[in-house]
Amino acid sequence: MKDVKCECGHVNPHGTILCEACGRILEEHEREKQLVDMRYEGSARRSQTYNKTIVDKIWNFFSSVKVGVWLIVITLIASALGTIFPQEMYIPPVMPAEVYYEDQYGWLGKLYYELGFHNLYSSWWYLLLVASIGISLVICSLDRVIPLYRALKAQRVTRHEGFLKRQRLFGISAAENLEESYEKVKEKLREKRYHIREEDGNILAEKGRFSRWGPYVNHIGLIIFLIGGMLRFVPGMYVDEVMWIREGETKVIPETDGEYYLKNDQFILEVYDKNKDKEVFSEAIENSGMVAKNFQSDVTLYKKKGDSIAGEKPELEKVKDDEIRVNEPLRFENFALYQSTYKLNELNKMTFALTNKQTNEEFGMLTVDLNDPKEKYDLGNGYSVEVVSYFPDFEFDESGEPVTKSRIPNNPAFVFKMLTPDKPEGEVSFVAIRQTIEPFGDNTYKMAFKGIDTKNVSGLTVRKDLTLWIISLGGLIFMIGVAQGSYWNHRRIWIRKVNDEVWVAGHTNKNWHGLKREISIILENTGINEPEDQVQNENKESGGS
Amino acid sequence: MVTLSGNLLYASFFLYLVATVLFAGSIKDKKGKSAEKGPNKWAKLALITTIVGFASQLGYFITRWIAAGHAPVSNLFEFTTFFGMSLVGAFIVIYFIYKTPMLGLFTLPVAILMIAYASMFPREITPLIPALQSDWLHIHVTTAAVGQAILAISFAAGLIYLIKAIDQSKSSKKTFWLEAIMFGLVCTLGFVIVSSTFSAMDYKAEFNWIDKTGTEAKLEYHMPALVGPHKGELLTAEKFEPIVEVPAIINAKKLNTVIWSIASGIILYLLLRLILRKRIGAALQPIVKNINLDLVDEIGYRSVLIGFPIFTLGALIFAMIWAQIAWTRFWGWDPKEVWALITFLFYAAFLHLRLSKGWHGEKSAWLAVIGFVIMMFNLVAVNLVLAGLHSYAGS
Numbered sequence: 042m043k044d045v046k047c048e049c050g051h052v053n054p055h056g057t058i059l060c061e062a063c064g065r066i067l068e069e070h071e072r073e074k075q076l077v078d079m080r081y082e083g084s085a086r087r088s089q090t091y092n093k094t095i096v097d098k099i100w101n102f103f104s105s106v107k108v109g110v111w112l113i114v115i116t117l118i119a120s121a122l123g124t125i126f127p128q129e130m131y132i133p134p135v136m137p138a139e140v141y142y143e144d145q146y147g148w149l150g151k152l153y154y155e156l157g158f159h160n161l162y163s164s165w166w167y168l169l170l171v172a173s174i175g176i177s178l179v180i181c182s183l184d185r186v187i188p189l190y191r192a193l194k195a196q197r198v199t200r201h202e203g204f205l206k207r208q209r210l211f212g213i214s215a216a217e218n219l220e221e222s223y224e225k226v227k228e229k230l231r232e233k234r235y236h237i238r239e240e241d242g243n244i245l246a247e248k249g250r251f252s253r254w255g256p257y258v259n260h261i262g263l264i265i266f267l268i269g270g271m272l273r274f275v276p277g278m279y280v281d282e283v284m285w286i287r288e289g290e291t292k293v294i295p296e297t298d299g300e301y302y303l304k305n306d307q308f309i310l311e312v313y314d315k316n317k318d319k320e321v322f323s324e325a326i327e328n329s330g331m332v333a334k335n336f337q338s339d340v341t342l343y344k345k346k347g348d349s350i351a352g353e354k355p356e357l358e359k360v361k362d363d364e365i366r367v368n369e370p371l372r373f374e375n376f377a378l379y380q381s382t383y384k385l386n387e388l389n390k391m392t393f394a395l396t397n398k399q400t401n402e403e404f405g406m407l408t409v410d411l412n413d414p415k416e417k418y419d420l421g422n423g424y425s426v427e428v429v430s431y432f433p434d435f436e437f438d439e440s441g442e443p444v445t446k447s448r449i450p451n452n453p454a455f456v457f458k459m460l461t462p463d464k465p466e467g468e469v470s471f472v473a474i475r476q477t478i479e480p481f482g483d484n485t486y487k488m489a490f491k492g493i494d495t496k497n498v499s500g501l502t503v504r505k506d507l508t509l510w511i512i513s514l515g516g517l518i519f520m521i522g523v524a525q526g527s528y529w530n531h532r533r534i535w536i537r538k539v540n541d542e543v544w545v546a547g548h549t550n551k552n553w554h555g556l557k558r559e560i561s562i563i564l565e566n567t568g569i570n571e572p573e574d575q576v577q578n579e580n581k582e583s584g585g586s
Numbered sequence: 587m588v589t590l591s592g593n594l595l596y597a598s599f600f601l602y603l604v605a606t607v608l609f610a611g612s613i614k615d616k617k618g619k620s621a622e623k624g625p626n627k628w629a630k631l632a633l634i635t636t637i638v639g640f641a642s643q644l645g646y647f648i649t650r651w652i653a654a655g656h657a658p659v660s661n662l663f664e665f666t667t668f669f670g671m672s673l674v675g676a677f678i679v680i681y682f683i684y685k686t687p688m689l690g691l692f693t694l695p696v697a698i699l700m701i702a703y704a705s706m707f708p709r710e711i712t713p714l715i716p717a718l719q720s721d722w723l724h725i726h727v728t729t730a731a732v733g734q735a736i737l738a739i740s741f742a743a744g745l746i747y748l749i750k751a752i753d754q755s756k757s758s759k760k761t762f763w764l765e766a767i768m769f770g771l772v773c774t775l776g777f778v779i780v781s782s783t784f785s786a787m788d789y790k791a792e793f794n795w796i797d798k799t800g801t802e803a804k805l806e807y808h809m810p811a812l813v814g815p816h817k818g819e820l821l822t823a824e825k826f827e828p829i830v831e832v833p834a835i836i837n838a839k840k841l842n843t844v845i846w847s848i849a850s851g852i853i854l855y856l857l858l859r860l861i862l863r864k865r866i867g868a869a870l871q872p873i874v875k876n877i878n879l880d881l882v883d884e885i886g887y888r889s890v891l892i893g894f895p896i897f898t899l900g901a902l903i904f905a906m907i908w909a910q911i912a913w914t915r916f917w918g919w920d921p922k923e924v925w926a927l928i929t930f931l932f933y934a935a936f937l938h939l940r941l942s943k944g945w946h947g948e949k950s951a952w953l954a955v956i957g958f959v960i961m962m963f964n965l966v967a968v969n970l971v972l973a974g975l976h977s978y979a980g981s
Contacts, residue, residue: 080942106942110935117931124921124968131920145798145835162919281915313713321588321653324710336716367716368912379914502914512916516903523895551891554684554884577880 051195054188056090059083061195064204076575077207079548082196084188104184109177116170123161126153175267178260186257193250198240200535202544208535210547210557212572216538222567226536229563235534244536253550255526262519269512280376280505287387287412288496291343291357295503297376302343302357308383308497311335336380338365338499342373365501375505382500388450390494393472395424395459398487404461406491411450423462426488430456435473443471459486532556534563545572587653588711594646595667595701601639602674602698608632609690613873629687636690637678643671654711657724661712662969665727666704669965672728672735673697676889680739684885688877692742699771702778706785722908729900730926734961736893737933743886744954746874750882751948754868761865767955768866772858773851777843780850784809791825793818798834805839813842840970883947886954887940894933901926925964932960 045053051062058068059077061084066072077083088104091097102108126146129138138159142150157164205211219242227244230237235246273279282295284303291304311334315323318334326332343357363371370377388411394403405420411433419425432445435454443454454473461468464485471478472488532549545564549556553574561571612628647668650658658664677693714723745767752760791807795815805815814820814828815838832838855866862869905926906916917923936953939945945953 106938110938110943113931113935113938117928117935120924120928120931123919124924127921128919130918147835318713319655321711322713325708325712328708328710329712332713333715334713368720370911370914377914381914504914509910509916516906520895520899520903523898527891527895552884552888554881554888 049197049201051197054085054191056085057083058085059192059204060201061192062197063199063201064196065201066203066207072203075207076209077204079208081185081189082192084192086184086188088184100180100184103173103177103180106181109174109181112170112174112177116167116174119161119167119170122158126150126159128161129159132159171267175264178263182257182260186254189253193253196245198238198245198535199243199537200245200546202537202539205535205537205544205546208546208548209553209576210545210560210572210574212545212570214543214545214568214570216541216543217568219538219543222543222569223536225567226563226569229567230534233559233563235532242538244534246534246536247532249529249531252525252529253531255522255524255529257522258525259519259522262515262517262522264515265518266512266515269508269515272508272511273506278507280503282503283381284378284501284503285384285498286338286340286501287389287498294376294378296505299355300345301360301373301376302345302355303378303501304341304343305499306339306341306362308385308499309335309337309339310383310385310497311337336367336383338380338383338501339363340365340371340378340499342371365499370504375507377504379502379504380499381502384498384500386495387498388453388493389496391453392491392493393426393457393488394491395420395426395461396487396489398485403489404486408494409455411453414455425460427458427460427467428455429458429469432473455488457488459484459488461486530555532559534560536569543569545569547572587649591646591649591653592709594642594649598639598643598646598671599698599701601635601642602694602701605632605635605639606691606694606698608635609687609694610873612687613691613876629690632687632690633678633681636674636694640671640674640678643667643674647671650711656714656718657728658711659724659727659731660714660718661708663704663707663709665731666707666965667701668728669731669735670697670700670704672732673700673738676732676736676739676893677742680885680889683888684881686877686881686885688746688874688882689739689742689885691873692745693739696738696742696771699774699778703774706778706781717912720908720912722904722911726900726904726908729896729904731900733893733895733897733900734929736889737897737929737961738958739889739893740886740954741958743882743889744951744958746877747879747882747886747948747951748955749867749870750874750877750879751951752867754865754871757865761867763952764867765865769851769855770959772855772866773847776850776854777847779854780809780846781843789825790822792821794821795819795838796834807839807842809842809846811838811842812845813838815839879947883950886950887946890933890936890954890957894937897933898930902930921968922964925960925968929957929960929964932957 043055045055045057045067047053047060047063047065047067049060049063049065051060053061053067058071059065059082060067061082064077064083066077071077071083086104088101092101126142132138132141135141136144139154142154142159144150146153153159161167223242223244227237230244230246233248235248238245238247280296284292284295286292286303286305288305288308291302293299294301294303313322313326313332313334315326318326322332339362341362342360344360346356346358360373365371365378365380367380370379372378390408390410392406392408394406396403404422404424407418407420407426409415409418409428414428414431417425417427430443432443432454433448433450433452434446435443435452436446438444452474454471454476457470457472458467459470468484468486469479469481470484470486470488471480472490477487530549530552533547535544535546537544537546545560547556547560557571557574564571608628609632612626612632647658650664659668673693674697677690677697681689748760748764752758752764754761785808789808789810791811793805793807793811793815795803795805795818797803797816804821805818810826811818811820811828812826812830814831816831816834818828818831818838820827832841858866905923909918909923910916936950936957939953940950
């Protein structure tokens with residue numbers, strides 16, 4: 042494609058509408074317009090110039106702001122759909138999702154589930170939408186920023202008359218005492234912090250050009266942010282684990298390669314107290330019954346010392362004591378441990394007495410650690426109890442066999458074998474809470490329930506997120522770009538001597554009100570008339586309002 | 587301290603009302619001339635009243651902060667009040683740039699409605715639950731509210747634009763939707779009137795009902811129950827018996843409130859129509875006839891430009907930082923988070939349409955109105971209906 046040489050001598054790339062240097066109109070059909078289109082300075086944008094190959098077509102599709110806005114709007118509507126009912130991650134784990142939605146919300150819930158809206162934000166089509174926005178951001182920006190940069194760099198002080206005449210703010214004054222006026226104008230321009238360039242008695246005053254880069258800077262920030270979001274799926278970048286740890290327990294912290302251990306010294310739950318806390322809270326506390334004040338796990342962090350062989354008990358070195366609260370995670374290396382949930386009074390120990398059913402005589406007590414029961418408890422004098430089977434979270438399965446739902450002692454059940462001097466073979470008894478079954482007939486002895494011991498359990502989230510810094514960087518760049526583009530304006534004022542007249546034209550990328558006010562201050566008492574707003578005049582003439 | 591705080595809020599509410607009247611006066615006064623010579627005496631007085639009102643509300647905010655020991659932005663009443671205050675603050679700033687009393691005439695009533703609406707919710711000082719005990723509470727919430735308030739100025743400007751620009755000589759889609767906005771505002775007023783009336787009467791009706799898990803529960807209504815709860819049984823004597831009963835999955839009490847608001851809104855609206863003998867939009871049109879449409883358009887655009895970065899900073903960036911600290915992840919698709927994203931996307935689309943597609947003037951004004959509707963949805967519906975982590979569990 043051929044470059045276009047303007048009368049002024051500047052060589053413009055193919056497709057340029059307004060000469061980059063002097064602003065002369067290069068495209069015939071632009072000449073008929075009353076005002077030139079100043080968006081992107083009339084530069085040659087790839088998308089407006091080429092449309093032959095498949096690459097051109099894709100480029101043109103994604104470089105269109107119309108397409109970009111549609112993508113935004115579709116994403117917006119899709120996001121809203123996902124809030125109609127809670128997402129799967131927020132539903133209570135009482136029943137599977139396929140049942141839950143229908144059960145809670147009827148046929149609408151069923152439809153919601155079947156359309157996959159219960160996991161909308163991780164659906165392939167939602168991710169595709171976000172990815173398309175990302176592509177659109179890159180292509181839109183490249184299509185505009187390069188030619189815009191060229192045009193703003195190549196602009197000359199002296200602009201073509203046709204260019205000045207077709208600016209939104211434009212005015213002609215008779216030239217009298219021009220030297221004096223120019224001095225006054227320049228003085229005021231400097232006061233207003235304009236950058237002034239002069240050429241053959243013409244002036245170009247410009248400020249805030251950097252605000253033109255704001256949109257591109259914020260788009261770069263968004264791209265970095267999205268890349269950061271994608272990096273989460275790279276193995277090793279992101280850890281999301283829940284760690285349940287009982288009071289007094291020491292456990293390896295998941296995903297630390299067995300390097301770090303945590304001991305839970307104590308879990309604390311505090312609620313606001315009407316009498317102890319601030320008096321102003323008393324009404325609220327009374328109205329809502331109970332308001333949580335603090336969830337806290339007092340923990341000790343340990344690091345493994347040296348290498349240990351699998352199965353061997355590792356030697357631990359204390360790193361620090363810490364109190365993990367909501368809003369105050371424990372941090373070490375790239376990890377953070379958060380107080381995210383808890384369970385109060387989990388069964389920990391159960392105490393039984395071996396008892397003669399008839400005489401109620403007791404032959405010794407035994408305490409079973411529900412998380413680590415022994416195989417046999419010797420009660421002395423020839424009495425002992427064997428734990429034949431243990432079901433920490435007991436239920437009967439479909440065939441009526443006892444099974445355990447989990448390893449957490451929510452509903453412990455045992456098969457005990459009671460060995461006594463008079464029954465050396467032993468009697469078998471199935472003992473669960475409020476339930477005793479004697480499978481081989483009537484026993485002489487029973488395991489009488491004596492008491493329980495409970496402990497609190499802290500639920501901690503183990504988090505590692507190596508993408509955070511890149512996401513923060515993206516967010517920071519985005520904010521800088523948005524502020525740059527929103528809080529500054531690119532303003533230009535051209536003053537040109539044409540024969541016996543002074544032509545003044547003004548342009549800003551936004552906030553015309555501000556520019557007009559500024560020009561009015563600059564031209565006050567200089568003998569040069571204020572330029573008129575050709576858009577507003579046009580509106581008035583056509584009776585727009 | 588708490589009493590003082592409450593009184594300061596009443597004072598500011600009253601002052602905003604006075605300021606609205608004064609702004610109206612400034613527009614009636616010497617029609618047409620005021621635009622040329624800058625604000626007239628009425629407008630100056632109105633502005634001073636607004637500033638005094640704002641200072642008084644700031645006093646409410648500070649004294650309540652001292653009394654509670656935390657920034658009063660932790661429940662629906664406090665947040666919405668703060669939103670109203672920010673709206674007035676944003677208006678004062680914009681007024682100093684553009685000097686348009688008309689904007690005050692439209693912004694202040696919105697702020698007044700908002701504060702009145704806020705007062706319908708429990709007003710006692712609530713202690714902070716663990717998740718809220720962080721400095722990020724006031725950093726995140728205040729920045730987000732200020733951003734939204736500035737964006738809401740574009741709604742006021744858009745409304746002025748539409749009232750002036752829409753042809754009221756015949757009924758059209760545009761006049762219909764403009765009336766719909768008016769109706770929405772009237773319904774809010776209806777809600778305020780109905781709830782304060784019944785609360786002044788101390789209306790309480792207790793029900794026994796069966797919730798969706800099949801358990802029996804108690805529920806107290808503060809308005810006569812047009813809609814009763816599932817298998818509801820009225821316990822309080824001599825109170826209104828529900829006309830219909832809804833299934834257990836629908837929150838009957840909230841639905842009842844919504845029905846009362848809409849019904850009172852309809853009555854108020856019809857009364858207004860009867861008195862005015864024309865559409866509300868048409869009745870307001872003469873008031874705005876001297877305003878320069880380009881200026882209003884610019885105010886709307888400018889407030890979006892100023893508000894958008896602040897909103898993004900407060901409602902997304904600060905929100906993410908805090909979420910990472912309190913909830914272990916910076917983003918979790920909680921309904922409130924999603925609606926903040928939706929607001930962000932909407933105004934991003936607004937800016938792109940304006941910059942590249944040339945959506946100025948009327949189109950831009952409609953968009954500003956829709957943006958405000960989205961923000962109000964986020965404030966009202968997301969907190970009260972789509973319960974999530976941000977739910978203030980208002981009743």
